[in-house]
Each structure stands twice: as structure tokens, then as C-alpha cells.
Amino acid sequence: MDGAASPFRAPVIALDGPDKVTGAARYTFDVSLPGMLHAKVLRSPHPHARIRSIDTGRAEGLPGVAAVVTGIDAVGLPDPYYGVAIRDQPVVAIDKVRYVGDMVAAVAAVDEEIAYRALALIEVHYDPLPAVTAIDQALAEGAPLLFDTPAAGEPIKLGDGLVSLKEPRPNVLCEFGYTHGDADAVLAASDHVFEDRFHFSRINHFHLEPHVNIARVTGELIELWSCNQDPFVLRSDIARIFGRHANSIRIHASHVGGGFGGKSFCKMEPLVVLLAMKAGRPVRLCLSLDESLLTLTKHAGILILKTGVTRDGRLTARKSEIQLDGGAYSDASALTVVKTGYRITGPYRWYAVATRACAVRTNTVPAGSFRGFGGTQASFASESQIDMIARRLGIDPYDFRCKNLLALGEPFRPGDSGIDSDLAKGLDEVIERLGYRQRVRSSAQGHKARGMGLSIGIKDGGGTGNHAQALVKVLPSGRVIVSAAAVEIGQGATTTLSRIAAETLNLPLDWVRYGAIDTDSTPLDNGTHASCGTVVTGIAVMRAAADARDQVLEFAAERLGCTAAELALDNWTVRRGNYAHPLEPMIAEHFGGAGFEFIGRGMVKVPNDPKAPLTAAALFWMPCWVGAEVEVDRETGKVQVVHLVVGADSGRSVNTIACRGQVEGAALQALGQSLFEELRYEDGKPVNATPLDYRVPLARDLPDQYESFVLEHGGPGPFGAKGIGEAGMLGVASAIANAIEDAVGVRVTQIPFTPERVLAAIEAAP
Amino acid sequence: MTEAIEIAVTINGRAHRLNVAPRRVLADVLREDLQLLGCKIGCDQAVCGACTVLVDEMPVTACTTFAFEVDRKTVITIEGLAEGGGLDPVQRAFLEHGAFQCGFCTPGMILSVKALLARHPEPDEALIRQWLSANICRCTGYQMIVEAVRAAARSGPG
Numbered sequence: 001m002d003g004a005a006s007p008f009r010a011p012v013i014a015l016d017g018p019d020k021v022t023g024a025a026r027y028t029f030d031v032s033l034p035g036m037l038h039a040k041v042l043r044s045p046h047p048h049a050r051i052r053s054i055d056t057g058r059a060e061g062l063p064g065v066a067a068v069v070t071g072i073d074a075v076g077l078p079d080p081y082y083g084v085a086i087r088d089q090p091v092v093a094i095d096k097v098r099y100v101g102d103m104v105a106a107v108a109a110v111d112e113e114i115a116y117r118a119l120a121l122i123e124v125h126y127d128p129l130p131a132v133t134a135i136d137q138a139l140a141e142g143a144p145l146l147f148d149t150p151a152a153g154e155p156i157k158l159g160d161g162l163v164s165l166k167e168p169r170p171n172v173l174c175e176f177g178y179t180h181g182d183a184d185a186v187l188a189a190s191d192h193v194f195e196d197r198f199h200f201s202r203i204n205h206f207h208l209e210p211h212v213n214i215a216r217v218t219g220e221l222i223e224l225w226s227c228n229q230d231p232f233v234l235r236s237d238i239a240r241i242f243g244r245h246a247n248s249i250r251i252h253a254s255h256v257g258g259g260f261g262g263k264s265f266c267k268m269e270p271l272v273v274l275l276a277m278k279a280g281r282p283v284r285l286c287l288s289l290d291e292s293l294l295t296l297t298k299h300a301g302i303l304i305l306k307t308g309v310t311r312d313g314r315l316t317a318r319k320s321e322i323q324l325d326g327g328a329y330s331d332a333s334a335l336t337v338v339k340t341g342y343r344i345t346g347p348y349r350w351y352a353v354a355t356r357a358c359a360v361r362t363n364t365v366p367a368g369s370f371r372g373f374g375g376t377q378a379s380f381a382s383e384s385q386i387d388m389i390a391r392r393l394g395i396d397p398y399d400f401r402c403k404n405l406l407a408l409g410e411p412f413r414p415g416d417s418g419i420d421s422d423l424a425k426g427l428d429e430v431i432e433r434l435g436y437r438q439r440v441r442s443s444a445q446g447h448k449a450r451g452m453g454l455s456i457g458i459k460d461g462g463g464t465g466n467h468a469q470a471l472v473k474v475l476p477s478g479r480v481i482v483s484a485a486a487v488e489i490g491q492g493a494t495t496t497l498s499r500i501a502a503e504t505l506n507l508p509l510d511w512v513r514y515g516a517i518d519t520d521s522t523p524l525d526n527g528t529h530a531s532c533g534t535v536v537t538g539i540a541v542m543r544a545a546a547d548a549r550d551q552v553l554e555f556a557a558e559r560l561g562c563t564a565a566e567l568a569l570d571n572w573t574v575r576r577g578n579y580a581h582p583l584e585p586m587i588a589e590h591f592g593g594a595g596f597e598f599i600g601r602g603m604v605k606v607p608n609d610p611k612a613p614l615t616a617a618a619l620f621w622m623p624c625w626v627g628a629e630v631e632v633d634r635e636t637g638k639v640q641v642v643h644l645v646v647g648a649d650s651g652r653s654v655n656t657i658a659c660r661g662q663v664e665g666a667a668l669q670a671l672g673q674s675l676f677e678e679l680r681y682e683d684g685k686p687v688n689a690t691p692l693d694y695r696v697p698l699a700r701d702l703p704d705q706y707e708s709f710v711l712e713h714g715g716p717g718p719f720g721a722k723g724i725g726e727a728g729m730l731g732v733a734s735a736i737a738n739a740i741e742d743a744v745g746v747r748v749t750q751i752p753f754t755p756e757r758v759l760a761a762i763e764a765a766p
Numbered sequence: 767m768t769e770a771i772e773i774a775v776t777i778n779g780r781a782h783r784l785n786v787a788p789r790r791v792l793a794d795v796l797r798e799d800l801q802l803l804g805c806k807i808g809c810d811q812a813v814c815g816a817c818t819v820l821v822d823e824m825p826v827t828a829c830t831t832f833a834f835e836v837d838r839k840t841v842i843t844i845e846g847l848a849e850g851g852g853l854d855p856v857q858r859a860f861l862e863h864g865a866f867q868c869g870f871c872t873p874g875m876i877l878s879v880k881a882l883l884a885r886h887p888e889p890d891e892a893l894i895r896q897w898l899s900a901n902i903c904r905c906t907g908y909q910m911i912v913e914a915v916r917a918a919a920r921s922g923p924g
Contacts, residue, residue, distance in 0.1 A: 013861055020869030021857040021876060023804020023844035029870075030803045206904050208808035208816050208870040257806070257870030258904050289809040490868030490905045657864035657910075664907035665867060691809035699898035699908040706909050728907075 008719065011657045012509060014495045016255070016488060027255045028212050028227040029286065036214065037066050039275050039285040040115035041268070042105040042122055043294065044097035047131035047363035047684035048144065051095060051104070051124060058121040059107060064114040067279035068122070069271065070105045071095065077274075078243030081152055082266040083330030086166055086173060088151035089366065091241065091270045097126070098146050098328035099363050100685050101294030103268065108275040108283045131363040131684045135302055135323050138171040138362045145170055146328060146361045156334050159415070159613045163356075164338070173326050173359040174334045176341040178613065180414060181352030186317035190308030194389050198381040199750035201678040202300035202325065204293050204689075205370060206696050209257020211295060212286040213269050215276035220244070222273055225252045229264045229487050230527030235519050237266035238273060253517035256489040260669070261369030262296050263489075264529060265332055293689040297679055298370035299324040299336055299359070303381035305344070313395045315404045317352040320344045324367070324377065326359035331368030333359035339459070340374030342614060345413065346382040347423050347458045347623065348404045353413070364681060365689075371666060372729040373530065375459030379624070380751065383455040383734035388747060397454055397738065398431060405456075408713075412460070415609075417617040420722070421649040421713045423456060426625035430454060433645045433707055434627035447635045450642070453738025457624035457730025461723040462716075463530040465616030467605040469523035470540035472501050472548045473515075476587045476595030478572030480505065480512040482544075485525035486537040487517060491725050492658030493533045497541045499654055500534075500718045504545035506569050523603075531622060531723030534654060535716060539604040542718040548600025552583065555598070559586050620715045620722040624648055626667075626731035630739040637759025639675060639740060644703040646732065651715025651722030659724050663708045666728030672697035674733040676752050773837035777802075778846025786833040793817045793828035796843060804844035804873045808902070815901035818874035819843050825881040825900070844873035847880065856880050856918045865914035867905030875901045879915050888919055 019025040056068040071094040074080040080094065081087040093104045105122050109115040132138040132146075147167075155166040155174055163177025187193050214225040222242065228234045231251040239246040256263060268285060276283040287295065301324040308316035322340055326333035341357030359367075370376075390400035402424055409418040431437060431454065439452050470484040482501045486493040498512040515522065525537055553564040556574040560567070566576050573580040587595055608616050629643035646667040653659045676695055680687050688694050708728070715722025733751050741747050746761040770785040777800065786795055796802040796819070805828055808816035812827040819828045820842040821835075847854040853861065856879050866872040875898070882889060882897045889897065894915050898908060 011864070014864065014866075016869070017861045017864075017866070018853075020866050020872050021844075021853065021860045022848055023802075023873045025869050026803070027806075027870065029806065206902075207868070208806070208814055208902065208904055209868070210808070256868060257808075258868040260904070289811075289814070490866075492867070658867075661864055661867055661906055661910060664909050665905045666907075668907035669904070691811060691813040696902060696904060697908075698902065699895040699912065702895060702908055702912075706907075708909075 008499065008654050012495060012499065012655065014492060015498055015514065016494045025255050027209055027257050028225050029209050029257060031214050031225045031254065033214060033216060033282040036282040036284050037108040037110060037279055038112045038115055039106055039108045039272060039283050040112060040119050041103050041291065042119045044093065044100060044102040044104050046097055046126055046128050047100050047133060048129040049097050049126035050129060051093060051097065052127050053125045054105060055123040056105065059118040062114065062118045062121060064110040065107060065118045066281060067108045067275050068105060069274050069278055073274055073278065077241055079240050082237050082241065082270065083153065084265055084332045085156050085334040086151050086153040086330040088147060089329035089331065091274060099365055101365060102328065103271065106271055106275055108279045132171065133363050133681045133684050135325050135360045135362065138360045143171060146363065151330065156338050157615060158338065159610065159615050162613055171361045173330055173361050174337055175356065175358040176338045178341060178355045179353065183317045183319045183352040183354035186352040187306065187308040187319065190316045191311040193306060193308045194392065195304065195306040196385050196388060197749060198303045198384060200301040200303065200377045200380055201673060201751045202297045203673050203677050204297050204679050204694060205260040205262030207258030207260060207262050210287045210289050210292045211263065211268060213272045214282060214284040215272040216282040217273065217276045220248045221250060222248060223250045224269060224273065226269055227256050227263050228269065229256065229259045229489060230529065231485055231487065231517060231519050232524050233527050234266055234269055238270060241270045242273065251519040253487050256487055259489045260371045262292065264369040264527060267295060289691045290689060293679065293694060294365055296331060297327065297365050297367045299326065299367040299377060301325060301377050303377065305381055305385050307385060307389060309389055309393065313393055313400055313403055315348050315350060317350055318345055320355045322357035324359045325362055325364065327362060327364045327366040329366040331366040333367060336374045338614065340378050343375050343378040343459055344382055346379065346386065347406050347419065347456055349406055363684060371669065371726045372459065375457065375726065376729050379457030379730040380733045383457060383731060384737050384749065387453065387738040391741065398427065398436065401427060401454065401456060412618065412621065413613055415611045415613055419621050420715060421621055421623045423623055426623060426647050426649065426711055427454065427456060429647055429709055429711065430625045430627040430645050434629060434643060436627060448631050448633050449743040450629060450631050451739045451743025452627065452629045453735045453742055455626045455731035455735035455738060459622050459726065459730060460618035461531040461622040462535050462619035463526065463532050464614050465606050465608050466526055466532055466536045466619065468525045468537040468540040469603040470537065470544040471523050472541065472544040472600040474505065474548045474552065474598040477584055478507060478511060480507060481515045482512060482541055483515040483522050484537050484541055485517050485522045486533040487528040489528055491533060491662060492655050496534050496655045496658060497538060500538050500542050501545040504542050505549050507572060531725040534721050535619060535723050536604060538718045538721060540602040543602030544600040546600065547602060548598045551598045551600065556581065556583065556586065559590065620651065622723060622727045624727045624730035626735035628735040628739040630736060630743055632740055632743045632758065634744060634762055637755035637762060639753050639758055641671065641703040641736060643705040644671065645707045646728050647709040647711060648724050648727035649711045649713050649722065650724045651717060652712045652720035653710060654719060654721050659710045660708055662725045663710060663728040666726060667708065667732050668697050670729045670732035672701065674736045674751055674753060676754065678752050771834045773834055775836045776840045778843060788834060790833045791829055792831040792833050792836055795833040796828060802843045802845050806870050806873060808870065815878065816871050816874045818877045818901065820877055820881060823881065823884060825878050844876060847876065855921045856883065859914040859918035859921065863910050863914035863917060865906065865911040871901055871903045875903060875911065879918065883919055
């Protein structure tokens with residue numbers, strides 16, 4: 001699609017921008033309620049232990065302490081466990097602790113200082129148990145078990161012929177299987193078969209606003225002011241855990257200070273509710289960033305790919321074995337495993353595919369949603385191996401990719417939707433910007449060598465069979481309130497959704513306000529996930545705005561004695577032929593009093609499709625085209641990214657500044673993970689789980705040249721938009737690995753590509 | 767409990783006399799006593815820079831500065847930057863260049879940039895990157911912030 005005629009071409013100032021640059025923006029972090037107490041959490045120092053006893057007597061006796069909560073309180077709840085599909089995580093540890101940082105007890109006191117002092121007075125007696133903090137340890141014969149009994153819940157529902165199992169083997173949370181054709185037979189008939197193994201690292205979201213929740217219980221009503229990305233998902237969980245109907249739970253959302261998946265799904269929120277119930281007062285729990293580091297991570301994993309190819313460079317079949325480290329509890333592992341396994345084939349054509357993927361339980365921080373959601377792991381392994389195969393066959397990696405890429409409209413897998421981006425065009429844009437054609441091979445200057453690498457990461461976007469609802473209220477003055485529950489987390493939902501409403505109503509953007517989110521009055525949304533806001537919530541908002549517009553035109557037609565078809569809406573006047581009729585006086589005259597609000601309703605449900613492998617065809621595809629030029633120091637192993645080009649496809653940008661920001665922000669997160677960022681474990685314990693030791697990218701880590709681009713190939717969302725938020729995360733690590741091999745001829749298959757790892761690979765090379 | 771200390775401090779151009787307990791940090795006094803909630807606390811240990819404020823024009827992390835340390839000093843928070851209702855040139859540059867996403871790091875980042883431009887009105891790329899490395903932004907990838915700093919430098923002191 002040619003974006004030149006787009007009404008959205010002109011960049012806009014973000015509607016929440018003035019508040020954000022003046023300090024006026026309010027986050028859940030800033031919420032304070034009268035009589036509010038402050039909570040702190042006691043965490044396990046052991047990776048794995050049975051809790052023999054907990055004595056809270058001294059803590060409860062400390063002046064200023066209002067409530068102490070332990071597993072005894074959790075056991076009394078109607079359903080004390082949570083997790084996506086498989087529910088194994090207790091509100092607070094009940095009988096065992098399963099990782100260093102597991103929540104053992106919590107205190108609510110008049111201030112944080114007293115709460116901290118009370119924690120020190122709680123006496124916990126543990127019987128330490130042997131622990132497993134890596135996948136191979138957890139799967140070893142006779143390994144200690146994290147769980148003695150099966151967890152509640154069900155495996156993820158998938159289409160016919162796919163495998164989805166809950167707890168199939170000891171320490172395995174879930175398993176996914178996908179086959180198409182006879183991969184063994186096709187591999188046996190292939191000219192070459194290559195098997196390679198990749199290791200993916202564990203990283204933390206490091207959102208700057210820590211997890212923060214305030215709970216208030218008044219009579220039958222449970223209220224939460226929460227930084228959670230998914231207010232309605234949280235409402236369901238709180239209702240189930242406390243045995244209430246959802247209409248007695250009320251969730252308030254504010255600006256969220258970064259999430260990237262770290263604030264999705266239920267976590268410590270029920271513990272805060274439990275404290276508020278026991279204390280009889282509102283309770284605020286604001287974790288420290290140290291604690292957020294112990295709350296959720298991206299999945300580490302081992303991916304083994306066996307790929308067949310013909311002599312002339314045509315891909316034939318791929319068999320994959322994927323083990324993700326799910327950590328101690330389920331969280332969103334069951335879904336992540338499905339998505340990783342499904343995406344492992346990348347944007348290529350295959351005769352046959354066989355994939356098995358599982359999540360392994362270990363005594364580490366639970367893993368769950370993180371920007372890319374399995375797509376990052378799959379893209380790293382797949383795009384690394386594609387490049388390795390090209391080089392082994394002596395084919396240029398660019399040509400090898402082009403030869404095997406799925407064409408526009410070709411289904412990702414049989415039964416799924418067609419690829420909706422021109423993948424070759426994006427790659428061409430990358431090599432043009434990178435100067436790939438002009439590169440000088442092995443341009444070694446002393447001990448430093450330069451190389452270039454390419455990659456095409458891909459994932460489905462928008463969720464699977466997703467849905468959303470929205471309201472658009474138009475006031476007598478033509479001012480608008482958009483009411484939807486896509487949470488403003490920095491992605492620009494406020495501006496994008498407002499712009500969709502403004503465009504539909506033909507009103508100025510600054511007449512629109514994105515309303516406060518309150519589950520009592522805001523229409524339901526399935527969560528701020530999977531780059532779905534612009535498309536899924538966006539369609540609901542567009543339909544709500546169109547409904548409101550139609551109501552306005554019907555009203556005006558009645559007043560003017562004509563049909564709505566004769567009228568057009570333009571800047572809060574109705575035009576009929578050459579005459580313009582201002583609406584505000586028309587509404588005042590008819591309704592009097594406080595006037596009237598036109599309330600438009602909109603919804604969307606992405607259709608379920610029993611023939612689609614994941615039970616619904618992908619709503620859109622999110623490619624990530626990357627080119628990296630690196631300089632590798634042969635003597636130290638240090639890798640410097642000198643030029644990074646990252647591109648994505650917005651379908652059609654509704655908010656150009658936000659699209660660029662999403663791509664560049666995601667890509668720099670991926671750059672950090674590629675080069676140095678990792679939550680490391682030694683002897684069963686995390687060794688760098690503090691903000692100082694856990695290093696995230698700073699401005700000085702920017703590549704010398706850092707470029708992004710956004711293509712517009714159309715999509716299913718409003719005005720041809722599609723989601724873009726996760727894209728930049730997908731292809732960066734593999735592009736850098738590919739560039740390292742281009743520079744120094746060695747392959748690093750484990751991220752991060754630290755100097756130690758790169759040097760070891762150089763020294764091991766023949 | 768040790769007795770509170772009385773301090774005299776000018777905050778955003780206004781003289782205050784405050785009684786502060788010796789263990790209280792500036793960030794808490796700003797947020798709790800004065801409702802200057804633009805001062806955000808991220809890491810609470812002087813790593814992320816979200817709580818950066820200017821004390822006698824020096825950027826400091828308010829989360830690790832004792833309140834009594836600002837006695838007889840001048841403090842500028844993000845709320846004090848816009849004079850006479852108009853935005854400061856740095857704020858305007860951030861706004862126009864989309865140099866923020868979630869916005870949690872933005873007040874501290876803007877005050878750091880303010881201090882940079884006060885010392886180096888025409889910073890080069892390397893200096894901008896080095897200076898911005900005192901503040902973590904997990905959302906933007908920094909490039910659009912760098913562009914905003916260049917634009918603010920071009921626009922002069924405003």
C-alpha cells in the first residue's frame with residue numbers, strides 16, 4: 001500500500017505527551033488512598049525447600065504492623081492458585097518454596113520502614129531440598145520434583161492433529177507437538193541435513209515503574225489500582241481466587257511505567273487483596289526493582305533444529321526439539337511454548353515439518369510474557385541456522401533466504417493465513433541501507449575484523465482469536481471520550497486509538513480524550529498483549545466511532561427533515577449540500593438541560609477456525625528485517641555493532657512517531673540481550689538480580705549508526721494498520737550472530753555474545 | 767527516632783522551611799510532603815536516574831540524597847521547569863521528537879539534559895550519548911532522545 005495519501009502521514013504530538021514531559025502524568029505508582037498501609041514481602045533465600053514452620057508472632061507484635069499473611073491464609077481461599085491455563089502458583093507459598101525470591105509471607109504496616117522491620121522478625125524454618133536450576137538438571141533421571149501433585153487447569157486448546165499436553169513427564173509443565181508431512185522421510189531424501197543447537201538466555205523486562213498495586217476492600221467490593229497490563233484478565237483471576245462474582249471486583253488502571261509483558265497476567269495482586277482484607281484498610285505493595293527482577297523473566301531455552309536442504313539450496317524439511325526454561329511456576333509458559341514451537345519454521349516454504357516443544361520446570365524465577373513471546377527464541381535459532389546452512393553450501397545468505405521465502409499471500413503453514421508483508425522487499429531495503437552489496441569481505445584491520453549479517457524474524461500478531469469492545473461517547477460540544485481497555489504502557493495506545501476515533505468522526509484529534517480505565521465502566525478488552533492494540537482494540541474503537549457518527553447523522557436528519565444519507569459530518573457540523581448546520585445548538589435546542597451524549601458501541605471477535613492449527617488463523621504477520629555490521633576484536637572477543645538497520649511493517653502507520661519508537665525500542669532491548677544482558681544463576685541462586693548488576697542498554701551502547709524503517713504493506717486494522725510493537729525484538733540477535741561469522745568465520749550459538757564466548761569460539765576454530 | 771532537622775530550601779523558585787527526619791531522602795520529601803509526583807523512583811539506588819532533580823543546577827538522584835543535604839540550596843524538579851506556563855525548550859523538543867514512551871524516565875531524563883545543555887550548549891553526538899547514559903530508558907532505544915537533545919541544543923536557551 002502506498003502510504004503517501006494517508007491522512008496519518010503527518011506526525012502528531014502524543015496526546016499524553018504534555019503530561020509526560022511536565023511530570024503531570026499519573027501512574028499507579030502515584031496513587032495514594034486515605035488510610036493506606038504499605039506492604040513488603042518476605043522472599044525465599046532457598047532455591048527449593050519445604051517450609052517446616054513460620055512464626056509471625058514477633059512481627060505481628062511490632063507497633064505499626066496491621067497484618068501478616070502467610071500460606072495458612074492462602075490455603076483458606078476458594079482457589080489459591082493462578083497461572084495461564086495451568087494454575088500452579090500459590091498466592092503466597094503454601095508448603096514449599098521453589099525459587100530464590102519465592103513469596104513466603106507479607107506484612108502490611110503504617111509505613112514501608114516498619115514493614116521491612118517486621119519482615120526481619122518473621123521466623124521461617126526451612127528443610128532445604130535439592131534444586132534444579134537448569135533444563136538438563138530438571139530432566140535428568142531421578143531429578144528432584146518441583147511438584148508432587150498435578151496442578152489445576154487444562155492444556156492449551158489447539159487444532160486437530162496438534163499435540164498439547166499438560167504435565168506429561170516429571171518436571172515438564174506442558175508439551176506442544178506439530179507435524180505436517182513426513183519430516184523423517186523428506187530429511188532422508190534431502191541432499192544435506194544439518195543439525196544445530198542453540199541456547200537462548202534469560203532476561204528481565206526491567207520496566208522502570210516497579211510492580212505496584214493498591215487494594216481496598218469495602219463490604220463486598222474488592223478494588224485494585226494496578227499497573228497490570230490486563231485489567232479484565234486480572235478481574236477474572238481475582239474473582240476466581242476469592243470466590244466472588246466479577247461484578248464485585250473493580251480494577252482501575254493508570255499510565256503504566258513500562259511493561260513489555262512483565263506486568264501481564266495475575267502475579268502478586270491477590271496477595272495485596274489478601275493483606276487488605278486481613279488489615280481492614282487499603283494496602284499498597286510497591287515492589288523494589290530488585291524484586292521485579294525476581295518476579296518474571298523471558299524464557300531461556302535450548303533449541304535443536306534439524307534441517308534438510310537440496311544441493312541447489314532449497315529447504316525441504318525441519319525437525320525441531322525445543323525446551324524452554326519455564327522457571328518455578330506456570331505463568332504464561334503454556335502459551336509461550338505453543339507460540340515458540342509454531343513459529344520455529346520461520347518465513348520459509350517446507351515440504352514437511354515436525355516440531356516438539358516443552359516448558360521445563362526449574363527452581364528459577366518464573367518465565368512468562370516478554371515482547372516477542374516465543375517468537376524471539378524461535379527467530380534466533382531459525383535465522384541463525386538458515387545463515388549457517390547458506391554459508392556451508394557456499395550460497396550468499398541473502399540469496400539463500402530469497403530462494404526460500406514465503407511469497408505474499410502464501411500461508412505461513414497450511415490452514416493459516418497468508419503472509420501479508422512483502423518479505424523480499426523488506427530485506428532489499430535492509431541490504432540497501434546496510435551497503436551489503438558493496439561490502440568488502442574480511443576487511444581485517446589488524447586484529448579487528450568486520451562482517452555483515454542479515455535476518456528476518458517473524459511472528460503472528462494480534463493474539464489468537466482475539467476480541468475487544470469499545471465505547472465512543474460524543475458530547476454536545478463534539479468533544480469525544482474513547483473508552484477502551486488497551487492500557488497506555490508507552491506504546492501510544494492513547495494517541496493511536498484517539499486518532500482512529502477522530503478520523504472516523506471527522507473531528508480534530510485534540511478534541512478526543514482517551515478515558516480512564518475502570519472495569520466497572522470501560523468495555524472489556526482481552527489484555528494489552530501481542531501487539532493487538534491498534535488492530536483489535538482499534539477495530540472496536542473504529543466501529544464504536546462509526547456507530548456514534550451514524551447516531552449523530554440520524555439525529556440531525558430527523559431535526560432537518562431529511563434522510564441521513566443526505567448528510568455528512570464535518571468538524572461538528574452536518575453538511576447538507578451547500579448548507580452547514582452546527583450541531584451544538586441543534587442538540588441544545590432539542591434536549592435542553594445538560595444536553596446529550598451520542599454513545600457508540602463497537603466490538604470485534606477474530607473468527608475461530610477449526611482448520612487453523614492454533615484454532616484461529618493469524619490476524620496478521622509481524623516481520624522484522626535486520627541487517628547488522630559488526631567489528632570483532634580477535635584478541636579480546638569483543639563484538640561492537642557499528643551499524644544496525646531494523647525494519648518492520650505497520651500495515652499503514654496511524655501514528656508514525658510511535659511506530660518508529662516501537663521498532664527502535666524493541667531492537668535496542670534485543671541488542672542488549674544479544675551482547676551482554678542476562679539474568680545469571682550460579683549454585684542455584686541468581687547472581688546479578690539487582691539493578692546495578694543486571695546491566696541494560698544505555699545510550700552509550702547505541703550502535704554508531706542506528707537506523708530503522710517502517711514499510712506499509714497493508715493490514716486488517718483500521719485504515720489498513722497492523723501491529724508493530726514486538727517486531728523489533730525478533731531478528732536482532734541472529735543478525736548479529738550472522739555478522740560475527742561473516743567477520744571472523746566462527747559461529748556463536750549461545751546468547752549473549754560475550755567476549756568470553758566469542759573468544760572461545762575463535763580459539764576453538766581450526 | 768532522631769529529631770527532625772529544620773531546613774531552608776528553595777524548590778522550583780519557592781522558599782520552603784521543612785522539618786525532615788535525618789534518614790529521609792529528598793525523593794520522599796518531594797513526593798510525600800510536597801506532592802511533586804513528577805519525581806519518579808525506579809531502582810531506588812541511584813542506578814536508573816528516574817528520580818534525577820537539579821540541586822544548585824547539578825543533576826542528583828533524589829532517591830539517594832538525604833533531604834537535609836539540600837539545606838540552603840536550590841532544587842528544580844520537572845514541575846519547576848516550565849516557566850510562565852510555557853514549556854522549556856528541552857520539554858518542547860522531547861514532545862515534538864517523540865522522545866518518550868511510557869514516560870516514567872522522562873522527568874529525570876529531561877532534567878539531566880537541562881544540566882547537560884547548561885554546561886555544553888553545543889554537545890556532539892558522543893557527549894550526548896555519554897551524558898544520557900546516566901539515565902536508563904527501557905522504551906525508546908534512545909535514538910529519538912538523542913535527536914531531541916540535538917534539537918533543544920539548536921533552539922538555544924529559549
